[in-house]
Amino acid sequence: MATEFHNLQELRHSASLANKVFIQRDYSEGTTCKFQTKFPSELESRIERTLFEDTVKTLNNYYAEAEKIGGQSYLEGCLACATAYLIFLCMETRYEKVLKKIGKYIQEQNEKIYAPRGLLITDPIERGMRVIEISIYEDRGSSGSSSGSSSVSGSTAR
């Protein structure tokens, strides 16, 4: 039958890694961290387009918030400079705070949306903020690749 996993534990024990998809960076607005929202063809049978796009857009918003150059970043920069950047030894930067939020968000998305569909998102920071790596798992019990779209609708009922 199609891949259906109810939690990450089940994913780990009964699935084997089939493929990985890498969502590349979108440089159209410069060097700020932003990922392409183009839906990869490998995921077509695994997850709805809207869910995927929502995830990537939310991540992009988080990164935009972290890298925003405005009043708060100026204040942080000037204060840090005045203390010869020693303040960073005790204080967390705004970017680091947002990264923690991103980590939590990705874990939540994995648990609620991606793992039940046999997918797993890797936090971009573990890949040098270059790509969002999505691992596609196959059920070890099933032979061959997963069968079409029936898995997608069936697995979300919780």
Next chain:
Amino acid sequence: MSAVMITRKVRKWEKLPGKNTFCCDGRVMMARQKGVFYLTLFLIVGTCSLFFAFECPYLAVHLSPTIPVFAVLLFLFVIAMLLRTSFSDPGVLPRALPEEASFIEMEIEAANGNVPAGQRPPPRIRNVQINNQIVKLKYCYTCKIFRPPRASHCSICDNCVDRFDHHCPWVGNCVGKRNYRYFYLFTMSLSLLTIYIFTFDIVHVVMRSVDNGFLNTLKETPGSVLEVLVCFFTLWSVVGLTGFHTYLISLNQTTNEDIKGSWSGKNRVQNPYSHKNILKNCCEVLCGPAYPSVLDRRGLMQEDSSASATSAAPPGSSMSSSNSMSSSTAPPTMKTTAPLIPNEHTPEDVKPSLGASEQKSPSPKEQRPPTPKLPPLASPETDAEASITKDKTH
């Protein structure tokens, strides 16, 4: 049944490729050659010590006690900025793991189509449009990634660095996105310190000479002569450097781009990163967010991934267990293993199966068959010319 193995906890910095040296269990990251850095430190500390020993007592009494106080603060700031620049991660981009590398290979293969045998495949370039300007992203053969815009590969450290400015031997590290503002503040505060010491040296010598005569002054405070000499020669280079970087910052350019003439205006190319406003450019470079390091140097290597502990140690933090699981179950069941497609730019001995070679070799140049040792940078033309220009810088 099986012998108990006492395995030492290995931190990720120990397995990072590239030619950096690490200290304090991964907290400090520098280039391999540190001799010039020690010289810099010696010159600054030595000159300031002489200043505090010879000039300050006299000036504190005869002029004002604030003079030495300000000198101490400035000196501490200079040292803090120097150490911050030298010891921090400049913005190194970790190398691609095998799956990512083969994914990129497949994309390149698909984009190039069928190349008839005997014909050279086209060079590996990806075009992106940034603010209505076409920017070419080049492929790095060492790191197996398409370099993000403004990133460049440093041949001395053997790493791709984001927003690469230059490799500075005086600070013993690359200057990149993460430590550029510290580098700039270092040069600026060092200029101020040099001017300050130079000025007060002259003032001191003049004041003493009025009382005791010039030759007696030199006999009483021989350090002054040395200080004046060091400051005089340092002044020109450091002040010039500060001015040059102020110019670069106002245009939002890097030294690397300036040297290569990327935005020099020929062919109507303009700098797509500049806000066309000096103040905005300065604010972005100096007051922008403090970017985090994407190399998790002090993270622990996964113990069960000794077979899959390949290449650039995946910079995984302990943020979520799901992420650590995904990185450890990776290689054995990978289906896609596209062989590396040789083209005119492929270095001679990096030909076969990229995906197959997953064993971590002890040398920094992993995933290469054990044939003649390749120089750290592969042949692509821009890397060769960039390494020459980098060596010339400062």
